[in-house]
Amino acid sequence: MRIIFLPLQPLDERYTGMWYDIIPKAFRDRGHEVVVVDGEVLEREIVKGSFLDVYGALYWELTQLEKFVKMAQRGEIERDDVIFLSDIEFPGLAIATKFISRLSGIGFKAVGWLHAGSYVKGDFSTLLEDYQKWLEVGWLSGFDKIFVASNYHKRILFERRLVPMGAEDLIDKVVVTGNPWSVEWAYKIAEIDSWRDVPDFGRDIDVIISQRPDPDKGVIRSLAIVLKLVGYYGVNVVFTTGRKDYVGYVKWIADGVKGFSKIVPDKVNFLTDVSKRDYYRLLMRSRVMLSNAIEENFGYCIVEALAFGCAPVVPNRCSYPEVLFGDERFIFDDEDGAVDKVISWIVDRKCGVKEMVEISKRHEENLKRVVREVEKLES
Incomplete structure (x- = not known):
């Protein structure tokens, strides 16, 4: 054939x-x-x-x-x-x-x-x-x-x-x-040899958010969670995108994130024009990846985060539970649950890099x- x-x-x-x-x-x-x-x-x-x-x-x-x-x-x-x-x-x-x-x-x-x-x-x-x-x-x-x-x-x-x-x-x-x-392809892009090159500790980014600022990806909804994380717990958050700029109906969403980051520049950062290599290396510095899409049919952000030892914290809807094989350690039910889940991962990693990579490899x-x-x- x-x-x-x-x-x-x-x-x-x-x-x-x-x-x-x-x-x-x-x-x-x-x-x-x-x-x-x-x-x-x-x-x-x-x-x-x-x-x-x-x-x-x-x-x-x-x-x-x-x-x-x-x-x-x-x-x-x-x-x-x-x-x-x-x-x-x-x-x-x-x-x-x-x-x-x-x-x-x-x-x-x-x-x-x-x-x-x-x-x-x-x-x-x-x-x-x-x-x-x-x-x-x-x-x-x-x-x-x-x-x-x-x-x-x-x-x-x-x-x-x-x-x-x-x-x-x-x-x-x-x-x-x-x-x-x-996972092997991702490691090649990140310029590392194996999961053993991914650190378990010494991570300096508390939360990373990578989804593009489209209506279905729920970035604005994530801001409500970020407000509580920053205001109540003082965590630091990094928004990333591979785009240099935005036009049309997504521009106002990107501008909202940029404006928010300027209010608390010591805690919230918005990085643009991030290459795939640099994003993967940011994941290796991050404790939690937060995703909160309105609709999600798969979610590459999940398998990517796991491959680099960053815990994906996601809602109990759409394909999220399915992609994580129902693992409740990563899943929240509501906004307050999201905050609690993020903080619990920052305070105490519930599993190491090797186990996360094994989930991704499935x-x-x-x-x-x-x-x-x-x-x-x-x-």
Whole structure:
């Protein structure tokens, strides 16, 4: 079986660089040929948008589509091939793959990742819901398998999109695998050799908050918790982002965080333009990573924090408990519970680096599940 892999544009600020490396490798390690169809780069930074740069992402995927069409025209795609899209949410690319498959008579299989959708509260695609809801049903109808990161995501996809659209039967195509993850890849980026290079003690940052300032990520909600942590307990907090600046609807959120940090500059810091390497090294200096998103379908911030011995403190909702395998040491129920949980970790680490890394490594099985699911299409 040959995999024709169409990756998301690998960006330093996001997990897409990791996917670009480890997904093809996972299939090659199982003896499968992999052809990677890259796009062309218009913009290497997120300039317009928040999750992706609007223009850069479209240009990358449109140029991928051009290359894919030419491959099909030249007869380089065969019936036994599996087309693997790392993001089916770009409508032109997703629709064109099935268009070519059926009308050309090639009949290849197609699978892809559904990261989120217009049914996810606060997601950028909610702006497109009036027409994208039809596309979301179309993707599930046309593709052979759709991968999602959590049971939570599968449930809200079913309840908020498929049931209202009368397409409940399509849920059988949705496979929960978890998102691809590699601790080894993260250590390579951080320029360390193993978990033994991660310190258990001597950490000088009490709390780190890394999620982008989008409505669904709940950064403003986290400020209420931070106020209590700083005001009552005197902890220090660092907000980080890989972005240099913000425009549009997320700018006011970023400005709010910046303004807050200026009020208590000795306790709250807002770091911008933080590289992935530098973020990982900040995690090695941090005791607690706080995440408080309104919606979260996986949460890379959790597995990253664990890999670097930083305790993730997260709410008991969305996919958070699932990603942490129900470990209550990291989970809070309300705002006061969040404060108590953070302080308890600062005062007394409930487990060491080795155990946290072991929890993070459990998610390395996720990509193996994906490979096995794709291999089932071979029979």
